[in-house]
Amino acid sequence: xxxxxxxxxxxxxxxxxxxxxxxxxxxxxxxxxxxxxxxxxxxxxxxxxxxxxxxxxxxxxxxxxxxxxxxxxxxxxxxxxxxxxxxxxxxxxxxxxxxxxxxxxxxxxxxxx
Amino acid sequence: xxxxxxxxxxxxxxxxxxxxxxxxxxxxxxxxxxxxxxxxxxxxxxxxxxxxxxxxxxxxxxxxxxxxxxxxxxxxxxxxxxxxxxxxxxxxxxxxxxxxxxxxxxxxxxxxx
Numbered sequence: 001x002x003x004x005x006x007x008x009x010x011x012x013x014x015x016x017x018x019x020x021x022x023x024x025x026x027x028x029x030x031x032x033x034x035x036x037x038x039x040x041x042x043x044x045x046x047x048x049x050x051x052x053x054x055x056x057x058x059x060x061x062x063x064x065x066x067x068x069x070x071x072x073x074x075x076x077x078x079x080x081x082x083x084x085x086x087x088x089x090x091x092x093x094x095x096x097x098x099x100x101x102x103x104x105x106x107x108x109x110x111x112x113x
Numbered sequence: 114x115x116x117x118x119x120x121x122x123x124x125x126x127x128x129x130x131x132x133x134x135x136x137x138x139x140x141x142x143x144x145x146x147x148x149x150x151x152x153x154x155x156x157x158x159x160x161x162x163x164x165x166x167x168x169x170x171x172x173x174x175x176x177x178x179x180x181x182x183x184x185x186x187x188x189x190x191x192x193x194x195x196x197x198x199x200x201x202x203x204x205x206x207x208x209x210x211x212x213x214x215x216x217x218x219x220x221x222x223x224x225x226x
Contacts, residue, residue, distance in 0.1 A: 033212055043203050045156075045217035047114075052213060091155065093215075099144050101207070101215055103156045 002027040004094050006104035013082045014112050020067070021077040021107050023092030032096050034075040036066065039089040039106075048090075051075055079109075087111045115140050117218035119206055125224045126196055133192045134221045136206030141186035146207040147179070150220075156205065162189040196225045 003026045013019035025034065036048040051059045051066045059066040067076040079086055092104040116139040126132050136145065145162040159179055160168040168181040182190045193200055201224050209215035 031212075035215060037217075043150075043220045043222060045205060045207075045220070047214075047216055050213050095212065095215060099209075099212075100146060100158050100161060101156075102158075105155050
């Protein structure tokens with residue numbers, strides 16, 4: 001069975017600094033996708049970045065990058081130049097070929113001015 | 114990317130009653146998903162809504178409690194039946210066209226008194 005683990009319940013970062021949110025996964029399926037979402041206090045789920053299991057390069061989207069280490073089964077999210085608006089809950093999720101997402105427990109990020 | 118809307122955005126309901134949540138996608142999608150997020154928790158998949166066939170429910174969720182309709186490729190409803198305070202959650206609709214995308218609606222924040 002597939003599993004996603006986020007071991008950091010909460011993280012703090014100073015504004016303008018970079019922060020890494022950890023995510024490890026477990027699956028025996030060779031084809032999968034890894035997602036990161038941001039959930040502000042409003043409750044909406046905002047898609048940030050995607051990494052496919054066969055992608056050779058790490059995904060990047062603006063200030064977000066995904067540090068994909070396949071052998072270690074990790075997919076850490078790196079946020080560069082943190083902003084106050086980055087304060088939110090962040091979820092890592094995995095999608096197998098049949099479509100449904102499995103989520104980690106989430107990490108609350110707090111950006112200090 | 115798909116744009117997903119949900120109605121209502123929030124509701125306060127009495128125990129024993131039912132609430133139907135609507136989800137509309139701005140493009141045709143094969144699969145739609147319904148998730149529940151209990152307070153302070155991660156997202157849990159309730160069911161996959163399949164067009165033209167019955168929904169596929171995850172372990173712990175049953176059709177009598179969470180009936181789902183999927184009349185076409187852009188619309189789905191989730192009903193929360195015979196509600197109790199334990200059903201107080203955010204309910205989120207999700208859809209995506211390919212393996213590399215999965216978007217969410219803004220969510221329905223339900224409080225059961």
